[in-house]
Amino acid sequence: MTLRQLEYLVTIVDAGSFTRAAELLHVTQPALSHQVRALERATGGPLLERLPRSVRLTPMGRAMLPHARATLAAARKSVAAARQAAGLQCGEIMVATVYSVSLGVLPPVLKAWRRAHPEVHVRLFEHRHADELAAAMAQGQADLAVGPPPSDWDGPVHPLGEEEFVVVVPPDDPAADGTRVRLADLAEREWVHYAPGNGLADLLDQACAAAGFQPRAAVRTEQTAAAPSLAAAGLGPALVPANVLPPRFAGHLLRPDPPVRRRLAAYTRPGGDPVSAAFTEILRRKAVLVPGHVQRCLN
Numbered sequence: 001m002t003l004r005q006l007e008y009l010v011t012i013v014d015a016g017s018f019t020r021a022a023e024l025l026h027v028t029q030p031a032l033s034h035q036v037r038a039l040e041r042a043t044g045g046p047l048l049e050r051l052p053r054s055v056r057l058t059p060m061g062r063a064m065l066p067h068a069r070a071t072l073a074a075a076r077k078s079v080a081a082a083r084q085a086a087g088l089q090c091g092e093i094m095v096a097t098v099y100s101v102s103l104g105v106l107p108p109v110l111k112a113w114r115r116a117h118p119e120v121h122v123r124l125f126e127h128r129h130a131d132e133l134a135a136a137m138a139q140g141q142a143d144l145a146v147g148p149p150p151s152d153w154d155g156p157v158h159p160l161g162e163e164e165f166v167v168v169v170p171p172d173d174p175a176a177d178g179t180r181v182r183l184a185d186l187a188e189r190e191w192v193h194y195a196p197g198n199g200l201a202d203l204l205d206q207a208c209a210a211a212g213f214q215p216r217a218a219v220r221t222e223q224t225a226a227a228p229s230l231a232a233a234g235l236g237p238a239l240v241p242a243n244v245l246p247p248r249f250a251g252h253l254l255r256p257d258p259p260v261r262r263r264l265a266a267y268t269r270p271g272g273d274p275v276s277a278a279f280t281e282i283l284r285r286k287a288v289l290v291p292g293h294v295q296r297c298l299n
Helices: 003-015 018-025 029-043 059-085 099-104 106-116 130-138 199-210 226-232 274-286 292-298
Strands: 048-050 055-057 092-098 121-127 144-147 157-169 190-194 216-221 238-241 252-256 260-267
Touching: 003 018, 003 029, 003 048, 003 055, 003 059, 018 029, 055 059, 059 092, 092 099, 092 130, 092 274, 099 106, 099 121, 106 121, 106 274, 121 130, 130 144, 144 274, 157 226, 157 274, 157 292, 190 199, 190 226, 190 238, 199 238, 199 260, 216 226, 226 238, 252 292, 260 274
Parallel strands: 092 121, 092 144, 190 216
Antiparallel strands: 048 055, 144 260, 157 238, 157 252, 157 260
């Protein structure tokens, strides 16, 4: 068994086919298939099921995949450590998160990290849902995750606080004469909703269910950044994280009553490493969950 064979397995799974994986790896498809068969002989059984247009992991393959990812990540870290010990300017931290956090929370953190550690580059993985994020972390995709903390995580979890959600409406909306709104008062409206699979779609549905209704969608968007703009344009109210809103935003902001909040944390697998610890420290100091310009609009 070799690192190259493990890399081939992971790439095939991520690409969804042998053909696409061969293109990404710059090898011929017969050579790729040969190495996979060699890996299967070494492990004692089939890892992949070849389908007409795709591939699917066997039970053995599903059991092996997270360890293959973790092994490749450890190999990359060992090379980076050796190069740093030799005085070379090299290093990388892999950070996984959800879409809204990469848009609203991470930019100032990444700016501070770049200034403090210009030799350690950041590779960012973004996910639609907190469950997808936790699953990717468990499979070894990244060194550190930033998002809603999973309830059953067995590694270190570093709380960052709570982000607050606001309702966005146009400035001429009937609800725009104040700074607070009961979600129940918007029950008859059509909402700017999020696409199925986006974690914010679940959050909006849960908040509205607590208020006694199910939101009807005027439009659904995949992009967190699009929701407040669509709401400000009059398509319907939107529930958005306060930290994604830029200063001098054109829409009117309302604080839901009762408030809608979501806990955020940084979490890693057991063991940790100095680079992840340094990133977590900067994250704690620089992450702004509720920006000052939003607080001023809501007061």
